[in-house]
Amino acid sequence: ATPMGEASPAGEDMAATSSASHTTLTQTTLSAEYEISIPYTIPSSGRQEVVEIQQYSLSAFYQHSTVPKVDNDAFLLAGLTGWDKLNLLPGNSNIYFENTYVGQAYIDPQNTSDTLYVSLGRDKKVVVKRENVKDFTSKKTLGTFKKDEYAYEIVIRNGKSESIFIELEDQLPISKNSDIEVEVLDKGEGNYNSEFGKLLWKLKINPSETKKLRFRFSVKYPKNKQIMGL
Template sequence: MGLDTRVSILRREFPASSHYATVPKLSEFAYLTAKIENDSDFPLLPGKANIFFDDAFVSVSALSLVMPGQDMEVSLGADEGVAIEHRFLKRFNKNQGLMPKRVSEQFDYQIRITNNRKKDIEIDVFDQLPIAQDKEISVKAITPSFKDEKTGATLDDESKIKWQAALSAGEKHELPLSFIVECPAGQLLSGL
């Protein structure tokens, strides 16, 4: 009768690029993903792999079959070296006149990203404009400007916002988010 034995099959560094993503409205963390290229001449077999990042053990990951020349993505989890803050700034009434038929309210938020790491990072920041369930209610983005490529912001058909930002080591970056909600007078707005 033999005993089960664990044997290390391979210990190797692979070329990798890392990328951060965050949803500040839901979490104060930035999550790191590595895209790794199998530049060896042999396939990487499915199984568990110990993942290291910056010479520190990060996680155990289950790998699928990766053929030579193929890429794989590995989640490295939350990185506390990147601080995320989502702040509500103000809500104010934009109405004019004594008895308007429609009312407008502006909502202002700020997302702050602080790169406390000693290297530059790239990060995707996700948020969403409110989606009206009633055709009498409209939502209009004020900032960011989706027409100005310098903002790094895009808006899709589902009102999802994506900013792409590059931060130097130690840099803080602020992303403004403002929108106006217009509805018939007397209608209550909730969930904003």
């Protein structure tokens, strides 16, 4: 992290030493206390000063995530394991990837997952496109009802020089009205959660490879009603 101003250890010999090496952690049931055993010079500049209290090294695995119904970009995520043993404090963190600042993330130690995911930003080398397939889209009238069928195709291209793992999510409509029926016609090999209408794919895509996913659903409703946003 790069603070607005950095406090410095007092004395020339200590200036080259990280304060993390001189920090003792005392942990209780409800709190964690850090004691720094070296003196510090805090300038009277009126600016926020930051003191380094710990340094940790963790291994990470990388994967991509995209929800093209909302945003066509793919996001690179770093998954960190073992983070729950570090006594992290809640708060914002500055994220750097390959020596480049990519943004901020909120660290929540109350997260119950054994993996902490940190977003490293948009990856423009992974191209995602979601389009309506008109050849499989239709509108019919069946007596006092209408039945509309919809089909969507999602295209993912990996423009990187290495394989990627990507989680892709989409959503089908959910009916809370007994007069409106939603039927899944083709899940496109995705995992479907009927409670939330969520479709999920977990894919490995090789370098320069393009994958296409297609799913279809229908909505049956009284012809005196209008269904929007599909």
